[in-house]
Amino acid sequence: MASAMTRQAPIGEAPDADAMEAIARATIARLPDAFRAHLGDVVLIVEEYADDETLKALGIDHPLELSGLYHGRPVGDKSSMESGALPDRIHLYRQAILAEWCETGVRFDDLVAHVTIHEIGHHFGLSDADMHALEESVAD
Incomplete structure (x- = not known):
């Protein structure tokens, strides 16, 4: 008797940090020039997980709940008089993204x-609707 279930091909190896970066x-390269x-x-950083300090500061209990984070001030909030500040950073958390990939x-x-554009949106102080429109503009 044939099974009603179909078999899915195995996903294979999880993409590494270099592939994610x-x-x-490539997503950033497709953004509009502006x-x-x-x-x-x-600075773009791919890490396995957010560190405990970051999770605690955000009130997040489990590292798989955070797939990306922007550290810095939105472009419109910056002053030309600022100096000595760390560069703005976009963190992508590989294990959380992999978990979401498998789950969804x-x-x-x-x-x-999607995660990259969302964090870039924070850099520009964009609303969620603006981030969605930006994501649509770079879709293949």
């Missing part, structure tokens, strides 16, 4: 692009 950088022009000094079935590159 490459997708994030956005890319203000991202040159932003969203294409991995789409998920990494």
